Amino acid sequence: MSIATRLATLPREFYLRDPALVARDLVGKRLLRETSAGICGGRIVEVEAYLSRRDPACHASRGMTNRNAAMFGPPGHAYVYMIHSRWCLNAVTEPAGVPSAILIRAIEPLEGLELMHQRRRTDIVRDLARGPARLCEALAIDRTYNGWDLTAGRELWIANDPGAGARPLRVARSGRIGISSAQRRLLRFFDADSRFVSGSRTLRAR
DNA sequence: CTACCGATTGACT
DNA sequence: GTCAATCGGTAGA
Numbered sequence: 366m367s368i369a370t371r372l373a374t375l376p377r378e379f380y381l382r383d384p385a386l387v388a389r390d391l392v393g394k395r396l397l398r399e400t401s402a403g404i405c406g407g408r409i410v411e412v413e414a415y416l417s418r419r420d421p422a423c424h425a426s427r428g429m430t431n432r433n434a435a436m437f438g439p440p441g442h443a444y445v446y447m448i449h450s451r452w453c454l455n456a457v458t459e460p461a462g463v464p465s466a467i468l469i470r471a472i473e474p475l476e477g478l479e480l481m482h483q484r485r486r487t488d489i490v491r492d493l494a495r496g497p498a499r500l501c502e503a504l505a506i507d508r509t510y511n512g513w514d515l516t517a518g519r520e521l522w523i524a525n526d527p528g529a530g531a532r533p534l535r536v537a538r539s540g541r542i543g544i545s546s547a548q549r550r551l552l553r554f555f556d557a558d559s560r561f562v563s564g565s566r567t568l569r570a571r
Numbered sequence: 572c573t574a575c576c577g578a579t580t581g582a583c584t
Numbered sequence: 585g586t587c588a589a590t591c592g593g594t595a596g597a
Contacts, residue, residue, distance in 0.1 A: 449580075451580070455578090496580070497578070498579055499580075543577085544577095
């Protein structure tokens, strides 16, 4: 058994809070993936919150469709969608019926590097999971995990970081990347000291 | 059915 | 820094 499988999985109550708080607190947690090929994963360093119907940038702002149905499901489950032919992973927050979710934008690869290198076809560690679609390719996440329970502690899950607290964690925030509306809302949260964060320096400077 | 568009990435100047 | 590939989801005829 790998060290990763013994980490404490985040409970459902973690996701049953204000989405911005959930987003901030997800920075520094572990995202883990296990397949027959082995375990891989790392430390979450960048996320974005999308706030249900009151947020024009949220996929569910105009109601439920086939694509976004998972956002209306229970908290702690995954919402996986495709953009430009690539997959992206979210963690659903708030009670069922309130479609808020946190987009996982980047992780610092820590375990199963070889596996991620194979899937991403790159030798550059920094490029393995810097960006939401790169992350999904590195972890072999696709449509089949839409609706998956991230608190199950197997296949795809989020857990506490055993090294948390060893060093001070500075979480910075900025406008969200790649959207035109609601740029005033600072709903992107990232580890200010991590080099595995996506986005430009201007966005990082806030 | 068709037309439009995007919570991206990688290649390129 | 700029730009276009690429295709499923969505809205509308």
